[in-house]
Amino acid sequence: MKDNQGPLWEIFLQKKAGQPYVHCGSLHAYDKEMAIQNARDLYTRRQEATAIWAVPANAIVASSPEDIGPFFEPANDKVYRHPTFYQIPDAIGPM
Amino acid sequence: MENNKFESQFEAKLANNDVIEPKDWMPENYRKHLIRQISQHAHSEIVGMLPEGNWITRAPSLRSKVVLLAKVQDEGGHGLYLYTAAETLGVSRDELLDNLLTGKAKYSSIFNYPTLTWADMGAVGWLVDGAAIMNQVMLQRTSYGPYSRAMIRICKEESFHQRQGYEIMTRMAFGTPEQKAMAQDALNRWWFPSMMMFGPPDAESPNSENALKWRIKRETNDQLRQKFVNQTVPQAEYLGLTMPDPNIKWNEDKKGYDYSDPDWTEFKNVISGNGPCNKERLAARNKAHNDGAWVREAANAFAKKRKEVYEAA
């Protein structure tokens, strides 16, 4: 059998409950259990997380940088989606 | 024509201090340069575990043992962050490891020097990690995203490495006369090899020009070396130790210390495989890899079998 390091996994950490999961890096592991254990040893040696997600790298679907312009273009001209677009009388105070 | 368009976009990004991400178009030479640099960096972290690993079982107290163990474990982690950063450029982990184990790949010359006494654990943390940090702080702003992110994580972990080394140095330097002599001897042996860690002088550094142009590096080898000297001399003075270079003296004009260059012939020799420990280091890595083969095989077979069972169900 060809020697190998196992498939690639992307690792996401949640620092504490209530916070979003944030991508921190990747690693190799042969299965789910090992992916979680390796992630603990590699990415949480200093209490960086209280929860871990490990995702097979080949399961991730990504947008492609070539059409970054047209792909995100629909949001470009929609200033009315932001609160500052609207005028509220000064007398009303913060809203 | 199409390539030209991509190339000017790439260059505009660099000029704008934007970060290049794995799926972005990049010139082939940029990719090659990064693979070489990041994988050499990764190999250095992995081989760098060996000189300090040598003292774990002989650490003089339980405290120093857990500290050294944690530091060496961090270095292993650094190697793994960097291998995955290199893999985003399209090279496989197996290939990278193979290049290290067959001696095809280079790693930092510093790890081919022996660690002879406990004081060397002080000198390595203080000087070797100190020099590495100087380089890595710069690399946090490198133009390639995955490399930059690995460096930010590494720098957070590194600061304890240098501090624990300097703490050992203070204990030795302010200890018995024998301990102070050991500290001086460690400084004498590690100073010039540490100075070599920044690479050849700017005038003779073949890869520097591209690295600066592509913003992979942001300071030259000599600039970083000068910073390292400026940082280290007062730290040695505090310890009451003598710098092993009679040419070190303050230069008011450049607001920095004058110093002698290390012996670049020795540097070339060590880099090309003829340092005091090159063979030993490579043999140790190969032994560890081969001794672990049955674990990888078993884990692989187990994962495969479980997947078959799962898919059949």
Ligand SMILES: [Fe+2]
């Ligand atoms: Fe490191």
Ligand SMILES: [Fe+2]
């Ligand atoms: Fe370190």
